[in-house]
Amino acid sequence: MKTVKVRLGKRSYPIYIGKGATEKLFSHITSRIDNRPIFVVTNRKINTLHGRKLKKFLRPLTRRIRFYEVPDSEKAKSFSVYTKAISVLAHFARKIRPLVIAFGGGVVGDLAGFLASTYRRGVPYINIPTTLLAQVDSSIGGKVAIDIKGAKNIIGNFYQPSAVACDFRFLKTLPEKELRNGLVETLKYGIIKDVRLFSFIDKNLKKILSLDHASLEYIVYAASSIKARIVGRDEFDNKDLRVILNFGHTIGHAIEAASGYSRSVAHGRAVAYGMLAASLIALRMGILKKEDNDKINALIRKVLSPKIKGVRPKAILSALLYDKKFVRGVNKFILPKKIGRVKIVENIPQKLIEEVLREGVR
Numbered sequence: 001m002k003t004v005k006v007r008l009g010k011r012s013y014p015i016y017i018g019k020g021a022t023e024k025l026f027s028h029i030t031s032r033i034d035n036r037p038i039f040v041v042t043n044r045k046i047n048t049l050h051g052r053k054l055k056k057f058l059r060p061l062t063r064r065i066r067f068y069e070v071p072d073s074e075k076a077k078s079f080s081v082y083t084k085a086i087s088v089l090a091h092f093a094r095k096i097r098p099l100v101i102a103f104g105g106g107v108v109g110d111l112a113g114f115l116a117s118t119y120r121r122g123v124p125y126i127n128i129p130t131t132l133l134a135q136v137d138s139s140i141g142g143k144v145a146i147d148i149k150g151a152k153n154i155i156g157n158f159y160q161p162s163a164v165a166c167d168f169r170f171l172k173t174l175p176e177k178e179l180r181n182g183l184v185e186t187l188k189y190g191i192i193k194d195v196r197l198f199s200f201i202d203k204n205l206k207k208i209l210s211l212d213h214a215s216l217e218y219i220v221y222a223a224s225s226i227k228a229r230i231v232g233r234d235e236f237d238n239k240d241l242r243v244i245l246n247f248g249h250t251i252g253h254a255i256e257a258a259s260g261y262s263r264s265v266a267h268g269r270a271v272a273y274g275m276l277a278a279s280l281i282a283l284r285m286g287i288l289k290k291e292d293n294d295k296i297n298a299l300i301r302k303v304l305s306p307k308i309k310g311v312r313p314k315a316i317l318s319a320l321l322y323d324k325k326f327v328r329g330v331n332k333f334i335l336p337k338k339i340g341r342v343k344i345v346e347n348i349p350q351k352l353i354e355e356v357l358r359e360g361v362r
C-alpha cells in the first residue's frame with residue numbers, strides 16, 4: 001500500500017492507495033469517529049455490489065449507520081437530490097455532528113462532499129472512490145459541487161475530505177468503458193507532468209485494463225501525487241497552477257455543453273478529443289514536436305476513441321466562447337510543449353481553433 005499526502009496545513013489529509021487502503025483509512029480515523037453517526041452517500045448499484053464490504057468496516061465504529069442511495073448518473077448532482085439528502089441527513093443526525101462518507105464515483109463524491117460542506121456549515125467527510133476517475137481525480141482536491149440545468153458544477157465549494165482510500169477491490173466490477181474513461185484522465189497527468197507515467201500506460205495498457213494490482217498502484221499513485229502537489233500549492237484555483245489540470249478540458253467541456261450534456265457524449269471521450277485538439281493546436285503553433293504529437297495521438301486512441309457523434313464544430317466553437325477560462329474574450333489554453341510539460345497560452349487565433357475542430361481530429 002502507498003500513501004500520498006495532500007499538504008494543506010491544518011486541512012492536510014492522506015490518500016491511501018492499494019491493498020489495505022480501506023483498513024488503513026479506518027484505523028486512521030477511528031479515534032475521531034467516537035460513535036458519531038455515519039451517513040454513507042452511495043447509489044443502488046454500488047451499494048448492492050460493495051455495500052456489505054464497507055459495512056463490515058463501519059459496524060465496529062458506531063451504532064448508527066445509514067446508507068443513503070442517490071440516483072445513478074449526473075442526475076444525482078441536482079438541487080432536488082441535494083435538498084432531499086440534506087433533510088434525511090438532518091433527521092438522521094439531529095444532535096451529533098455526523099461523519100459523511102462518499103462511496104461511489106465522481107458523481108457521488110461531488111454531491112456528498114457538497115452535502116458535508118454545507119450541512120451545519122461543514123461536517124467531516126471521507127471519500128472512498130469506486131471509479132478510476134474518482135481515484136485519480138475527483139476525490140482529491142476538495143472541489144465539491146452540484147449542477148443546474150445546462151451548467152455543470154455551478155453551485156459548489158472548496159471543502160477537503162479528512163482522508164481518501166483508493167481500494168482496487170471496488171474496481172473489479174467497474175465496466176471497462178468506465179475504466180477507460182478514468183484512464184484518459186490518468187493519461188492527462190502523464191502529458192502535463194510525467195513522461196514516465198505516459199510511457200508506463202503505453203507499455204502496460206493490457207495489464208491495467210485487466211486490473212493488475214501493481215500496475216494500478218503505479219498509475220493511481222503517480223496521478224494522485226501530481227494532483228496532490230498541485231492542489232497543495234493552489235488549493236483555491238487562483239494561482240494559475242491548478243489550471244493545468246484542465247488540459248484537454250477546454251474543448252472537452254465545450255463538446256459536452258454543445259451536446260446539451262447528452263449521455264451519449266461521455267466525459268472521457270470529450271476530454272480525449274480535447275487533448276488531441278490541444279496537441280494539434282500546439283503542433284501547428286510550433287510549440288510541440290511532430291514526434292510527440294504522434295505519440296500522444298496514438299496512445300489516446302489506444303485508450304479511447306475520440307469520435308464524437310452529432311456535435312458540430314460550430315456548436316463547439318460557440319460553447320467555447322462561454323467557457324470560464326475565456327475571460328473577456330481572451331481565450332486560454334493548456335498546450336503541451338512536450339510529453340510531461342505544458343504551458344498556458346492565451347489568445348490563440350480563433351481561425352486556428354476552428355481549423356483544428358473542422359478537420360483536425362478524426
Ligand SMILES: NC(=O)c1ccc[n+]([C@@H]2O[C@H](COP(=O)([O-])OP(=O)(O)OC[C@H]3O[C@@H](n4cnc5c(N)ncnc54)[C@H](O)[C@@H]3O)[C@@H](O)[C@H]2O)c1
Nearest residue numbers: 045073105106107108130131133134137138143170173174
Ligand atoms: N471534484 C472534482 O475535482 C472532479 C474532477 C473530475 C470529475 N468530477 C466529476 O465526477 C463525475 C464523473 O465521475 P465518474 O466518472 O466516476 O462517474 P460516475 O460517478 O457517474 O460513475 C460512473 C458509473 O460507474 C458506476 N460505478 C461506480 N463505481 C462502480 C463500481 N465499483 N462498479 C460498478 N459500477 C460502478 C456508477 O454508478 C456510474 O454508473 C462528474 O460529475 C464530474 O463533474 C469532479
Ligand SMILES: [Zn+2]
Nearest residue numbers: 185249267271
Ligand atoms: Zn475530467
